[in-house]
Each structure stands twice: as structure tokens, then as C-alpha cells.
Amino acid sequence: SQTIHQWPATLVQPVGSPLSLECTVEGTSNPNLYWYRQAAGRGLQLLFYSVGIGQISSEVPQNLSASRPQDRQFILSSKKLLLSDSGFYLCAWSVGDRDTGELFFGEGSRLTVL
Amino acid sequence: GQNIDQPTEMTATEGAIVQINCTYQTSGFNGLFWYQQHAGEAPTFLSYNVLDGLEEKGRFSSFLSRSKGYSYLLLKELQMKDSASYLCAVMDSNYQLIWGAGTKLIIKP
Numbered sequence: 536s537q538t539i540h541q542w543p544a545t546l547v548q549p550v551g552s553p554l555s556l557e558c559t560v561e562g563t564s565n566p567n568l569y570w571y572r573q574a575a576g577r578g579l580q581l582l583f584y585s586v587g588i589g590q591i592s593s594e595v596p597q598n599l600s601a602s603r604p605q606d607r608q609f610i611l612s613s614k615k616l617l618l619s620d621s622g623f624y625l626c627a628w629s630v631g632d633r634d635t636g637e638l639f640f641g642e643g644s645r646l647t648v649l
Numbered sequence: 650g651q652n653i654d655q656p657t658e659m660t661a662t663e664g665a666i667v668q669i670n671c672t673y674q675t676s677g678f679n680g681l682f683w684y685q686q687h688a689g690e691a692p693t694f695l696s697y698n699v700l701d702g703l704e705e706k707g708r709f710s711s712f713l714s715r716s717k718g719y720s721y722l723l724l725k726e727l728q729m730k731d732s733a734s735y736l737c738a739v740m741d742s743n744y745q746l747i748w749g750a751g752t753k754l755i756i757k758p
Contacts, residue, residue: 576750577750578747578748578750578751579692579738579748580748581746625691636682636740636746637682637694637697638692640691643689643690643691
């Protein structure tokens, strides 16, 4: 069966520090991969998505970046965190076709920037 | 612009029935999803509608009217564990998911 894991689960970082959140998927090949951010009282905001190794699409301009060094690995990074980067970050995957688009989410990473 | 509207919060009684509405305005339509999200956890898939009508899955049902840009999620025989946020999402013509802000459902004994 397919599983998705992301870590760390909780992170407290000072402003200006770097960030690295990692996500891996097991049990499937060539998945579509996504990074979302969820702010309180707002809908899920798509940050990045990837349909293959090295292929990253950015949905919003910001100080975050994403990389997909392997088929089932997706990394969210920042060189210098801002206060506004605080939030709940979710990695997700979907089957590499578009018929249903059902998303399977990781456990989430709660980031607090102080 | 694209927009998904759903109530911010609803309260219902254990054992009762509740209907959570979702209206949408998107550029194209390739299906509507409902997800359940317990506090502090990731969303989990509940239902998918792409054709008009009612889809039933146990205690949960989801309805879609494409001409009205409208969907609802119906929860029957409410249990305390149903206390969660319910997220409505629409897949647009580019196969991107547009998310509502979610409806927080509070179940009282």
C-alpha cells in the first residue's frame, strides 16, 4: 500500500534562519507531488507541485523553493524565513493521471517563526 | 476570480443530521471533492462528484449540481468523532484544486 511521510512534525525557527521540510512517498511510482500551506481560517494554498523529477511549478512568488531530487522525494526549503512563513505545511501526492485527482496528505509540519 | 464559499462553522447534536453547503465559481470544472480534517491533522478524502446527483457512502452523502455551482455534504447519525473541519475543493479546467476555507463542525452531546 502507498504511504506518505513528512518531517519534522513541529518546528520553531527564528526569523532569517533556513528551512528544510522533507516528504517521501512509498508504494507508488511517478506520483504527482504537492506542497500546501494552511493558514488559520483560510483554504489550502498550493505552493509547489511536481509531475516528475526536477520538474517544479511554483504557484506563488515567495522566499520558499522546492526540489524533487528523486521520484518519491519532495523537499521544501527556504534560505531565510520570514514571520509570515509560519503555518501548517502539508505534503501530498496523487496518482499521475488526472481522472480523479484525489490527494493523499502527509501528517503535516507545523512551523512557527519567531 | 475563482471562489469557493462554505460556512465557517456549524453546530449539530449527536445522532442528528447536518448538511454542509458549498458554492463555487471556477474557470472550468473537473470534479468536486470533500475532505475531512481533524484539528491538527492532515485532510482525508471523503467524496468525489463529477456528475450531477447524490453519491452515498455509509453515513456520508455528497450532492452536486453543476448548473447551480453547488454541492452539499450530508452527515447522518452524527457521532462525536465527526467533530472536524470539512473542506470543499473544486478541480478547475487546468486540473488544479481550488480549496474552500473549510467548515468547522461542532457536535454536542
